[in-house]
Amino acid sequence: MEQKKSFTIYDLARKLNYSPSTISRALKNHHSISDKTIAIVKKAAEEEGYRPNILAASLRNNQSKTIGVLVTRINRPFISSLISGIENAASKEGYNILISQSNDVYKNEVTSAKALFDSRVCGIIASLGMETESINHFKQFSKMNIPVVFVDRVPADFKSYTVVIDNYTAAFNATTHLIEQGCKRIAHFAGAQHLNVYRDRKKGYVDALVENGLAVDDSLIITMKSLSAEEGEASTEQLMQTTNPPDGIFCSNDTTAVSAILTLKKMGVKIPEEVAVIGFNDDPISSIVEPALSTVSHPAMEMGELCTQRILQHVLKKEGTPKIAECSVLDTHLIIRASSTRKNT
Known part of the structure; x- marks a missing residue:
């Protein structure tokens, strides 16, 4: 028809x-x-x-009331909460959001950035994909004075607003917690090291070991491509089959941490008595899995709201708007649950 x-x-x-x-x-x-x-x-x-015809109006005015959002995977709890925060703040000011996901694929990210640019968004909020090392595809926005806010996974050398957490301190505290529970050989499930979040989490882990007089064993550090459940399962099996397995695991996200718990249980390993586990993000599943997963809070909603505020401050030229290169760092805290609490320690 x-x-x-x-x-x-x-x-x-x-x-x-x-x-x-x-x-x-x-x-x-x-x-x-x-x-x-x-x-x-x-x-x-x-x-x-x-x-x-909103598009026609935006063409006449050379601006729109739409904010572009380019994220990695919408089905991740952190990302969905981040988007919710972005939308909440945008709708209060009469703005809409246009969402695209890269699925952690660089080529997809480049294509999506171009599509959002062609849609004449008034600003863009982006979290970099696992494969992303070059960020040239965001220069089209800055050339046209369209504000860019990078959130969570951010580049080191691009003049833009950034909204992050203190990943180093969060990882240092998480690893220190495992040490305080009596762990001596702590493994780390790391993400791609060209991304700030995973690089800083690994550094916090390493420094916590060194400060507490524990050796840094590279065989206990496993860098993953996507920090998926499948990778978590395979890595846990690999570590536990060695002659000197770990007695603690600090994971860079809750997906691999939950996978580690399920795999350890399947292998008959007691948690936390034999292996203590702590994750990162405080995804909903962390409080459902048995034993409940210790983790690090990640203020996704607040981060999303702050990202939108930065866009609107710039677009509306509000008084007190921070400089374009300002980095906002939000606090986190440990959420201690059964997976890392050793009653006899």
Whole structure:
């Protein structure tokens, strides 16, 4: 069935014998148009299924009220909470969001960035994918003075707003907690080291070991491609089959930490008595798995809201808007549950 042609302002004007400018002002409740005329125009618009052409308006004004959001995987709890925070703050100011995901694939990220740019978004909020090392595809925004806010996974050498947490301190504290529980050989499930979040988490882990007089054993550090459940399972099996297995595991996300718990249980390993486990992010599953997973809080909603505030401060030229290169660092805290608490320690 052929799609029906959209009903335009000009169609309304012909139908009601008004000028297009009168129709436009009436639809916007302009003070120069009488209440009677506004009612007539709006009734006809509703009957004909008229929809305002927002894209055309943005082309005329060379700006839109849409914020682009480019993230890794929407099905990750952290990302969905981040998007919720972005949308909450945007809707309060009458802005919409346009979401795209890269699935951690660099080529997808480049394509999505171009699509968002072509959609004339007024700003973009982005979290880099696992494969992303070059960030040239974001230069098209800065060249046009379109604000860019990188969140969580951020580049080191791009002049933009950034919103992050203190990954180093969070990882240092998580590893120290395992040491305080009596762990001597602590493994680390690390993410791609060209990304700030995983590089800083590994450094915090290493420094905690050194400060507490424990050796850094490279065989206990496993760098993963995507920090998936499958990788967590394979890595846990690999570590536990060695002659000197770990007695603690610090994971860079909750996905691999939960996978480690399930794998250890399948292998008959007692948690936390034989192996203590701590994750990162405080995903909903962390409090459901048995034993409940110790983890690090990750204020995703707050981060999303702050990202939107940065975009709107820039777009609306609000007084007190921070400089374009400002980095906002949010606090985290440990959430200690059964997976790392050794009762006899």
